[in-house]
Each structure stands twice: as structure tokens, then as C-alpha cells.
Amino acid sequence: MSSQTAQTIIALIAEQALLQPSDLDAETRLADLGLDSLAMVEIIFALEETFDIAIPFNANEPGKGEFDLSSIGAIIAAVEGLVSQKAA
Amino acid sequence: MKRVVITGAGTINALGLNVPDTLAAFAAGQCGIGPLDIPDVDRLSVRIGAQVKGWQATDHFDLRGLSLYDRMTQFALWSARQAVEQSGLQFDTALQDRAGVVLGTAGGGLNTTDDSYRAVYAEGKNRVHPLTVPRLMANAGVSHVSMTYGLRGPCFTVSTACASSNHAMGLAFQMVRAGTAPVMLTGGSEAMLCFGGLKAWEGLRVMSSDACRPFSANRSGMVQGEGAAVFVFEDRDHALARGAKILAEVVxxxxxxxxxxxxxxxxxxxxxxxxxxxxxxxxxxxxxxxxxxxxxxxxxxxxxxxxxxxxxxxxxxxxxxxxxxxxxxxxxxxxxxxxxxxxxxxxxxxxxxxxxxxxxxxxxxxxxxxxxxxxxxxxxxxxxxxxxxxxxxxxxxxxxx
The missing domain is CATH 3.40.47.10 (Thiolase/Chalcone synthase)
Structure with a gap:
């Protein structure tokens, strides 16, 4: 896991959750952060803009996409996957 | 309190360019949703929509009209024409003084906005169409319907997103019921299927990329359409006095x-x-x-x-x-x-x-x-x-x- 990528992701999720980055780690589950639907689309947008990737996500089928949003660790892994696909 | 009836209806949408075709499509279970045909569609992540097909504005409007009417206004005028024709209303001066128009639209002349921004931002031009402002203003449809029929009573646009036309028709109903106007042309018009309009919607992540499946457990979001409908709302006594055919009563x-x-x-x-x-x-x-x-x-x-x-x-x-x-x-x-x-x-x-x-x-x-x-x-x-x-x-x- 690239620690720079992880730190960036944790920072932008913390901002939307109105928390400090130190409050979050890879085990943190998104469902526990009290994020509303607007915060979720803002996080997706921030990840896409920051890493220049396209994340498959439909708010109507949040569990259906191949992009795992369940925990911060899962998000970091999924973003790294998309970034490496882009490089390949 | 007056009773309020509907004496005319007109429409344009992906199912048809008039009311009979639209109702026939409803009854036959036809779907107007398909691949979008708009500039830059390849840069959209959602590429389906319910687009109006077979509409040639040049068949319906003169040169001045074509330069003045955004697609939203074209749809409003075309729907109003059908509604007025069906109602059989003849607008004499006394009626023109009191009759009005209230229509809903959320995006106004969004294609015009999109075109002008593309010209200055993407194409690097320093000039946009000279009639950009009167084309894009949200009340353009209402004003042109008003001018076409000489209606000089209450005329305004209502913009409450997806409830715009219901709010517009509700207000028209209240005005006819209260005796403020004996006749109101009312409904709504929208033409948002352009690159900028759809890009904005994509961001919310609520659009389906395959189909619109309301109330189905596997529904995957909304699909955008475009079009208009305009109705003649009329004081029932006024309609009966002239022997008009009544389509329904607004209650x-x-x-x-x-x-x-x-x-x-x-x-x-x-x-x-x-x-x-x-x-x-x-x-x-x-x-x-x-x-x-x-x-x-x-x-x-x-x-x-x-x-x-x-x-x-x-x-x-x-x-x-x-x-x-x-x-x-x-x-x-x-x-x-x-x-x-x-x-x-x-x-x-x-x-x-x-x-x-x-x-x-x-x-x-x-x-x-x-x-x-x-x-x-x-x-x-x-x-x-x-x-x-x-x-x-x-x-x-x-x-x-």
C-alpha cells in the first residue's frame, strides 16, 4: 500500500466526515461515519479528480458496483487498482 | 369559485409529436428511451435518454422565430398551438386582456446556454449569438406563447425543478377558479439533453445507464427526457357557453x-x-x-x-x-x-x-x-x-x- 495514496484518501474522507485524519484508519467502515448521500458523491468526485480515475458508482445500487466502498482500506485498494490499470 | 375544465391539450415528447401519438404509445407500452444523439456523447458516462425524434423546427417557424427560439421555447409553442386549436378558442380583445400563460421549466434555454459557453470556453471565440439572452431566459417560452396569441393577462414562468409544471398548472387552476382569468394556457417545457446539462446530472450518480425501471426491485436510476405539454384551463361556464368539448375537470x-x-x-x-x-x-x-x-x-x-x-x-x-x-x-x-x-x-x-x-x-x-x-x-x-x-x-x- 502506497502510504502517500492512503494518506491522501484518508484526508479527503476525513474532510467530508468532519473528522481529523487521525480518527480514521484502514479498518474504519464508511457506514460508521454518518455520511449522507451528498457526502458520498463528493467523496467519489474528489477521488476521481485527485487520482484522475473513473469510479463506477450508482447511488441507486451502492452495493452492486465492482468498486468496494465498504471500508477505508477497501477504498484505498480499489483506488490503487484503478490507478495501476491506468498506468498499464 | 369557478369550476375549471381542460378544453385543449398539446404535447411533444419522445413518444410522439402530438397528443394522439403520445396516448397511442402509452396504450401500446412503447418506450421512447434509446441511445442519445447529441454532440460529445462519447464523453458522457450515461448515453441513453428519451429524445424527441423527427422534429424539424424549420417546418414550423419562420426565420425570425428560428433565431429567437431555444428548443425549450419551440416545444412550448408547438404544444400551445395544438392545445389552442383543440380548444377552438377565438381570442378576441376582451379575452386577450384577461387570459394568461404560466409554464414550468427548470433549465430554461439550456441548449442556448450550453452553445454559448462552448463557443467562448471550448472554441475560444469572443462572440456569441446576439440573441443569446432572450433565447436562454427561463420565461422565453411563456413570453412567446403570450405574444403568439396576444394574451395580455397573468404571464410568468415557474421554476421548481421536477415539480415546475405541476406548480405552474396548480397556479393556473387557482387563477381560473378564483376568477382572475377565464382562460390560462399552462403546462411546462424542458430541453436539457445537451452535453452540459447531462454532465451536471451525471455528477449526482442517480442516472441509469440501461433503462428506467420505476418501482422494480432492480431499478437503477432515472433516465432524462425532453419535451413539453400545454393545456387550456378554462372557466367551465365560459367553456359551456361557447359549446367547447371538455376533456376533464381540474378539481x-x-x-x-x-x-x-x-x-x-x-x-x-x-x-x-x-x-x-x-x-x-x-x-x-x-x-x-x-x-x-x-x-x-x-x-x-x-x-x-x-x-x-x-x-x-x-x-x-x-x-x-x-x-x-x-x-x-x-x-x-x-x-x-x-x-x-x-x-x-x-x-x-x-x-x-x-x-x-x-x-x-x-x-x-x-x-x-x-x-x-x-x-x-x-x-x-x-x-x-x-x-x-x-x-x-x-x-x-x-x-x-
Whole structure:
């Protein structure tokens, strides 16, 4: 896991959750952060803009996409996957 | 208090360029959703929509009109022309002084805005079309309908996102009922299927990339459409005195706000709006035979709306369908096009189906008339519209007696 990528992701999720980055780690589950639907689309947008990737996500089928949003660790892994696909 | 009747109707949408074609498509279960054909579609992640096909503005407007009318205004004018023709109204000076126009639109002349921004930002031009401002203003459709028929009474545009045309028709109803105007042309128009318009919607992650499946357990979001519908709302005594054919009677209207969340609907607000429309009409829930649902096909709306219908009507809810599955979500014009399905239910006894329905959702325990139109005798129909911003507007219309 690239620690720079992880730190960036944790920072932008913390901002939307109105928390400090130190409050979050890879085990943190998104469902526990009290994020509303607007915060979720803002996080997706921030990840896409920051890493220049396209994340498959439909708010109507949040569990259906191949992009795992369940925990911060899962998000970091999924973003790294998309970034490496882009490089390949 | 005057009684208010509908004496004319006109439309343009993905199902047809007039009312008979649209109703025939409803009855046949046809779907107007397909691949989008617009500039830069390859840069969109959602590439389907319910586009108007076969519309040639050059067949209907002169050179000055073509340079002045955004697509939204073209749709409004074309729909108004059909409605006025059907009504048989002759606007003499006395009627022109009092008759008015109130239409809904959410995006105004959005294609014009999009074109002008593309010219200056993307193409590096330092000049846009000289009539850009009068084309893009949200009241352009209303003003051109007013000028076309010389209507000098109350004329204005209502913009409340997806409830725009229901709010517009509700206000027109109230003005005719109160005796403010004997005749109002009312409805809504929208033309948002351009690159910038769709890009904005993509960001919310609520659009489906395959189909609109309202109330189906596997629904995947909304699909955008475009178009308009315009109706003639008329004082019943005025209509009877001139021997007009009455299509239906407008009997109730209610509007309210959730004051809750800017995108997530609250069932309580939708329920209050439906109950309010019935109270305004002096009707009981049992008298309603059909509800044209807001039914966007999003997870959030359909669950909330089903709960609201359950709360307002109990276990014996009337037939419900969402025609957005056929003509797409026409945003500020959608309530007007959907009122046509209510007219069809009342006049022809045919309920337009909810298309794309594949799997019942336990959260939406309603008879949504899945996929195939159904015959039913309907005396009263409700038309729901629940906008982003939590603004609710429900109309009640009844079979002409």
C-alpha cells in the first residue's frame, strides 16, 4: 500500500466526515461515519479528480458496483487498482 | 369559485409529436428511451435518454422565430398551438386582456446556454449569438406563447425543478377558479439533453445507464427526457357557453415543502401533498382510481413515494404507474406530459403502464400496472410531482360530467 495514496484518501474522507485524519484508519467502515448521500458523491468526485480515475458508482445500487466502498482500506485498494490499470 | 375544465391539450415528447401519438404509445407500452444523439456523447458516462425524434423546427417557424427560439421555447409553442386549436378558442380583445400563460421549466434555454459557453470556453471565440439572452431566459417560452396569441393577462414562468409544471398548472387552476382569468394556457417545457446539462446530472450518480425501471426491485436510476405539454384551463361556464368539448375537470391542487433535505425525499411531505389535493377537491381517497406517480426510478424516490401512497391511501391504494419509464424524466415539463396519462385514464379508461418492471420490491407494495396497459374505469386521477429541494405539488383531475 502506497502510504502517500492512503494518506491522501484518508484526508479527503476525513474532510467530508468532519473528522481529523487521525480518527480514521484502514479498518474504519464508511457506514460508521454518518455520511449522507451528498457526502458520498463528493467523496467519489474528489477521488476521481485527485487520482484522475473513473469510479463506477450508482447511488441507486451502492452495493452492486465492482468498486468496494465498504471500508477505508477497501477504498484505498480499489483506488490503487484503478490507478495501476491506468498506468498499464 | 369557478369550476375549471381542460378544453385543449398539446404535447411533444419522445413518444410522439402530438397528443394522439403520445396516448397511442402509452396504450401500446412503447418506450421512447434509446441511445442519445447529441454532440460529445462519447464523453458522457450515461448515453441513453428519451429524445424527441423527427422534429424539424424549420417546418414550423419562420426565420425570425428560428433565431429567437431555444428548443425549450419551440416545444412550448408547438404544444400551445395544438392545445389552442383543440380548444377552438377565438381570442378576441376582451379575452386577450384577461387570459394568461404560466409554464414550468427548470433549465430554461439550456441548449442556448450550453452553445454559448462552448463557443467562448471550448472554441475560444469572443462572440456569441446576439440573441443569446432572450433565447436562454427561463420565461422565453411563456413570453412567446403570450405574444403568439396576444394574451395580455397573468404571464410568468415557474421554476421548481421536477415539480415546475405541476406548480405552474396548480397556479393556473387557482387563477381560473378564483376568477382572475377565464382562460390560462399552462403546462411546462424542458430541453436539457445537451452535453452540459447531462454532465451536471451525471455528477449526482442517480442516472441509469440501461433503462428506467420505476418501482422494480432492480431499478437503477432515472433516465432524462425532453419535451413539453400545454393545456387550456378554462372557466367551465365560459367553456359551456361557447359549446367547447371538455376533456376533464381540474378539481384540486396542493403544494407543500419537506423542509428536510435538498435531494432526499420525505414520505411525509409527499403524503401531505396528496391528501391536500384531495381535501382541496373535497374528495375521499377511495374516489381516486389512478395515480400518475412521480416514479423516477431512483432507489430513494420510489421507496419514499410508495410509503407516502401507503400512508395516504392505506392498503387499498389505487392503480399507480410511472410513465417516466416511457418518456423519460422531462424535469420541468414532466408533470405536464404526465397529466396526459391522467387524461387518458379518465377519458379512455386506459391506464398507461410502468415499463421496465422486472421484479417486485417489498418496499413498493403497489399495483404499478407493470409493462402492459390496462383497462379501468377511473373517475378521479392524481398527478404527483416531488422536486429536488423537497417541493411537492399534486394535481387532482376528474372525468368531465
Amino acid at each position: 384540486g391542487f396542493s403544494m407543500c415543502s419537506d423542509a428536510h433535505d435538498v435531494v432526499m425525499p420525505a414520505p411525509e411531505g409527499a403524503m401531505r401533498a396528496m391528501r391536500g389535493a384531495l381535501a382541496d377537491a373535497g374528495l375521499s381517497p377511495a374516489q381516486v382510481g389512478y395515480i400518475n406517480a412521480h416514479g423516477t426510478g431512483t432507489a430513494a424516490n420510489d421507496r419514499s413515494e410508495a410509503a407516502a401512497i401507503g400512508a395516504a391511501f392505506g392498503p387499498d391504494a389505487p392503480l399507480v404507474s410511472s410513465t417516466k419509464s416511457a418518456h423519460g424524466h422531462i424535469i420541468g415539463g414532466t408533470g405536464a406530459v404526465e397529466l396526459l396519462a391522467c387524461l387518458m385514464a379518465l377519458r379512455d379508461g386506459i391506464i398507461a403502464p410502468t415499463l421496465g418492471f422486472q421484479k417486485p420490491d417489498p418496499d413498493c407494495p403497489l399495483d404499478v400496472v407493470p409493462n402492459v396497459a390496462r383497462r379501468a374505469q377511473v373517475e378521479v386521477a392524481l398527478s404527483n410531482a416531488f422536486a429536488f429541494g423537497g417541493l411537492n405539488a399534486v394535481l387532482a383531475i376528474a372525468r368531465a360530467d
